[in-house]
Amino acid sequence: MAETLKNKPRWAGLEYSTLQQCMRCGLCLSVCPTFTETRRERHGPRGRVALARSIADGKMPMSRAFAQEVYFCLGCLACMSACPAGVDYATIFEHARAEAEKSGLLDNPIRNAIRKTTVHWLFMDLRRLLFLGWLMRLYQRLGIQWLLRKSRIMMLMPKRLQELEAMTPKIPKKFSSRMIRVTTPAKGEKKARYRVAFLTGCAQDLIFSQINRDCVEVLAWNGCEVYSPKRQYCCGSLHAHNGETELARLLAIKQLQQFPPDKFDAIISNAGGCGSHMKHYHAFLKDDPHWAPKAKLWDAKVKDIHEWLEEIGYEPPPPNPKATKTKVTYHESCHLAHGQKVTRQPRSILHSIPNLELIELPESDWCCGSAGIYNIIQPVMANKLLERKINNILKTGASIVANGNSGCMLQLINGFKERNLPIRTVHPISLLAEAYRQRETR
Ligand code: SF4
Ligand code: SF4
Structure with missing residues (x-):
């Protein structure tokens, strides 16, 4: 029977067998971006699992160095795809970060204040986040941002603040609630074959609300009635990946209340x-008898949009003889490729768009350095990975990079802007929506 660590509060709840699974073969090392960049055992999955096990075994105390190490890991999960023993690195990673937070070893007044404002407050109620987005929109549209940059007042700020300001995304004119109806009926001649719930997300809504609109349109064109309430919650991934398991649990319950899984396909x-x-x-x-069965059903019903469209047999857009060919490459989101194993479907959708020439990206599933808030907390490593990604993109000669994750998109947009490269980053479903719209106007 699996030995649990219930009597060791630092690792409470983690099945000990999860840590025992690693057979130290090292097959994960060559796919790990932090190991590849540093060549240090502790910066690779095998080293990190060994350190976690030593702490769990009581051979090593929980230390500040270990806490920093778990925040140096990207959480990209490339190691999980490579591991022949099926080590559940995602679970180890989340527990390790939770333990790092519980230990308080990384605490300092600035870090604590930032976490309290963002993870604990801003992302617990998206109305707050969108209000901040509205203020940022004013800051950008009233020309205050332009003035500050032009007047060089920014130069008086610390360098890191200047870098962060330069990374501020452009806030769209409207958020999803003003572009998407609560219930969007299936479009065209098709009757609604499916009823689906649609999550508008936090960063996705704040920065890329037009992608949400495109996705709802594409779903509706493919026989789905789409339910997407105006007030939504964060899915909790930010919290789970930053050691806030209890907040992630609360947000999971909010989602189950908002989208009862038995009501949707x-x-x-x-x-x-x-x-x-x-x-x-x-x-x-x-461990919650009320929510556990609902969560099980929920897990089975969650689908990435590419996966779902393939599953229901989406309609490929018709040829468009007037359109000129565009070279597109596809950068895989780590959590789509390694977390969800959705790799074939986005490519297949891109292939089905008549005027696109899909060029395979070297190291397409290598992390771009975005990794949630990694580019904010680990800028040096994040920039190295971004550089590597952009160099690979340039080899393809593509003018568009298709990608299915808001964090990666933002990282690439900033990377292209900084290097003055005329390359666009577009969600694959936005490209599909565009092809459908062209069909409508012909
Ligand atoms: S999650 Fe990514 S960065 Fe972390 S150990 Fe695995 S491959 Fe390396
Ligand atoms: S591939 Fe898996 S079993 Fe081998 S060292 Fe890496 S984590 Fe351990």
Whole structure:
């Protein structure tokens, strides 16, 4: 029987067998971006699992160095795809970060204040986040941002603040609630064959609300009645990946209340990171007799939009003789490729768009350095990975990078802007929506 660590509060709840599974073969090392960049055992999956096991065994105390190490890991899960022993690195990673937070070893007044404002407050109620987005929109549209940059007042700020300001995304004119109806009926001649729930997300809604609109349109064109309430909650992945298991649990319950899984054929996510987390609510709620069965059903019904469209047999757009060919490459979101194993479907959708020439990206599933908030907390490593990604993109000669995760999209947009590269980043479903719209106007 699996030995649990219930009597060791630092690792409470983690099955000890999860740590025992690693046979130290090292097959994961060559796919690990942090190991590849540093060549240090502790910065690779094998080293991290060994450190976690030593702490669990009581051979090593929980230390600040270990807490920092778990935040140096990207959580990209490439190691999980490579591991022949099936080590559940995602679970180890989440527990390790939770333990790092519980230990308080990383605490300092600035870090604590930032976490309290963002993870504990802003992302617990998306109305707050969208209000902040509205203020940022004013800051950008009233020309205050332009003035500050032009007047060089920014130069008086610390360098890191200047870098963060330069990364501020452009806030769209409207958020999803003003573009998407609560219930969008199936379009065209088709009757609604499916009823699906659609998650608008947090960063996705704040920065890429037009992608949400495109996704709802594409679903409706393919026989889905789409339910997407105006007030939604964060899926909790930000919290789970930053050691806030209890908050992640609360948000999972909010989602189950908002989208009872027995009322829908599928619950659709269009962001790799959110979908990957939402497929594992049962792991957070398994000890709750009321929510556990609902979470199990929920996990089975969560679908990434590419996966769902393939499953229901979406309609490929018709040829468009007037359109010129565009070279597109596909950068895989880590959590879509490694977390959800959705790799074939986005490519197949892109192939079906008549005027696109899909060029395979070297190292397409290598992390771009975005990794949630990794590019904010680990800028040096994040920039190295971004550089590597952009160099690979340039080899393809593509003018569009298709990608299915808001974090990666933002990272690439900033990378292209900084290097003055005329390359666009577009969600594959937005490209499909565009092809459908062209069909409508012909
Ligand atoms: S999650 Fe990514 S960065 Fe972390 S150990 Fe695995 S491959 Fe390396
Ligand atoms: S591939 Fe899996 S079993 Fe082998 S060292 Fe890496 S984590 Fe351990």
